[in-house]
Amino acid sequence: MELAPTVRRLDQLSSIGSDPTGGLTRLLYSDEWLTAQKYVQEEMAAMGMTTKFDGVGNLFGRIEGKDLPNETVMTGSHIDTVVNGGNLDGQFGVLASLTAVEYLKEKYGQPQRSLEVISMAEEEGSRFPTVFWGSKNFVGIADNEEVKDIKDGQGKGFVDEMRRQGFDFQEQTRRDDIVAFVEEHIEQGSILETEGDQIGVVTSIAGQRRYNITLKGQANHAGTTPMSYRHDAVYGMAKIVTLALERAHEIGDPLVMTFGKVVPKPNTVNVVPGEVLFTMDCRHTDPDFLIEFSTQVEEMMKEVAQDMGLGIEIDRWMDEAPVPMSEKVYQTIENCAKSGGYKYRVMHSGAGHYSQIIAPVYPTAMIFVPSIGGISHNPAEETNFEDLVNGVQLLADTLYELAVANCQTKCNGLSKNTSYGVS
């Protein structure tokens, strides 16, 4: 495969929204964001795709299938970034899709099924307090009410910014031609690198529950308050974190549990902390297990608080169920990885991706390439060039199986009739 086009596109796209630290910032509906989408549109057009924006700014490039034009195999990722992000998260998937489709087109001509690349408007949720705006519009489940009054950190309104770039709310409809969807993405973790694997075949996206927990005791002078008088909120937090993480370590994969934020009050050396806010992030691929385990931890937290004479408030502000990927699609990926001779790993994604919005509607799976040191959302985000090449080749091979090979009628077991719901 000719990789020069991907390298050129990665360099060019990485210059749009770049800053002096080497980071990349392309927030939804910013000028950089629109410039990037238009760049991708030009690249699509240059390779002979018909291009189209939907109402909210998702970009599509299409090559009509010659045998089954009304059955579309779609691939792509998102064009937006976090603030000061790296140059692979999202855009590598978009560019890998372009190169893979270009490769198939040059090698095999017009595909049997239609092939489409999507450059999704938004996935990161890093400008406005909303997330998956692009993918939710794509599958027709966006809630316009939810975004109509939200603003970014500078006080700019979501709707004003959307309209300033020429987009607007759209009717929530759903296409019925999509038979498979593949998103390629960097792993954003270090499992592939650590285990020496080149490819991750993603079979599910973990569910996650996030909490704010507040323990309330009594602030007291650190010198004049005997131990037996104290209601020390930090002591309560420490016991809870210790007990929960000991258990989480015992259980292990695919459970992960994180207490990332801790804010005591008044947070000073010589005052017994009267209050502490801390967060818990708990993820698992099994919906029942996720609920059962996190509920056990909630109960444990209440017991510790009661034993220590502390008040407790537990606010579960995120509750996303695990999303299984389509077995037909990920088996196609796995078969291609096997025949390609790659060292691959069947794995879940601990991070969220817009594919979790697509998967319940269209047969969807993801391909991961390794992240060096597991670093992402950071200018230091990097993947070995060879791994990027493998990722693009595997995506092309997968799209070949889905859209080209033996597709005179209903190839690969895919068809419009079986393409709905979680498969």
Place this chain on the structure above:
Amino acid sequence: MELAPTVRRLDQLSSIGSDPTGGLTRLLYSDEWLTAQKYVQEEMAAMGMTTKFDGVGNLFGRIEGKDLPNETVMTGSHIDTVVNGGNLDGQFGVLASLTAVEYLKEKYGQPQRSLEVISMAEEEGSRFPTVFWGSKNFVGIADNEEVKDIKDGQGKGFVDEMRRQGFDFQEQTRRDDIVAFVEEHIEQGSILETEGDQIGVVTSIAGQRRYNITLKGQANHAGTTPMSYRHDAVYGMAKIVTLALERAHEIGDPLVMTFGKVVPKPNTVNVVPGEVLFTMDCRHTDPDFLIEFSTQVEEMMKEVAQDMGLGIEIDRWMDEAPVPMSEKVYQTIENCAKSGGYKYRVMHSGAGHYSQIIAPVYPTAMIFVPSIGGISHNPAEETNFEDLVNGVQLLADTLYELAVANCQTKCNGLSKNTSYGVS
């Protein structure tokens, strides 16, 4: 005893530096601070004391003794406050001293020994990064080098501000006439209130060690990093805090241990914390125990860090030995409390006081009055009026014993010859 003068003085002094929240802010060398010292000076003069500022702004009011004029019994507290403090911490001791001396003078005329009230320039360390500037100058151990370049939060230099108010560095000398020193203060804890006591007779000031501890692990994505890959700094902190406080609770009085400040990095819900800074404050009245216990905790912290693959830095930035009070002085206080029929408690001070600087030089002890709810350094700082009255009366009775009663020659076992060193 006539309490009206104390009430009037407390009202008047509380108006200097007051803010709309009811709080009091009189920082060293501020205009409010100087106004307050001048107010106290006028009150001293009005009751017939000769008054004098030393070079750095400590204020003295003196009544010469008729029989032993060269043996001085001194009492007083500090005039400065924390930011938005209450109206008892420090100034109650100054005003109680004025009223007690006034009472003795009116009832008994000129005392046998000289009686002096000190309004100490600084104790709180709340404006500049230095503490005990007033008392260290008083006993001749101030280090001018230490303060010459320091600034307050607004960038104003210590020396500039000192000179602006008419003060300057002074020669570090020590008076040899002081045979006893009594500081009256609010407890700043809730032991007296909880135990139903009216008076605390303070026999020592706890030593304290303060630490900054930094645990260094590795920041990672909360979703994509398996538990077995993690080096979670908050987990390490939680284990350390739990182990240390469990042990501190087992040991109990007079040990206290506090982890008041916790600052993880990056302190966000979905990142495994790569680093955490936290503080430890450990106090005890026995110097050997304080060292032994805190050293054991240091060792435990290192073991936990090693077990968890975390780096650790332990910075013990404060190490103050416990300071015993003078047995002769606190026994005089206790005898007076007993004959006065007060419910009193012999106790240590868990909080620091400038008396810990005086005590190694002159025979010193403290009297505590209860703090409602143990609250101090807060506008809500309060003591029942009856407890304030008792405190002033007991101080007067104690000063009577030290400076008036049976003092024809060397009364009460006190004399200049035995007044040095820790007694």
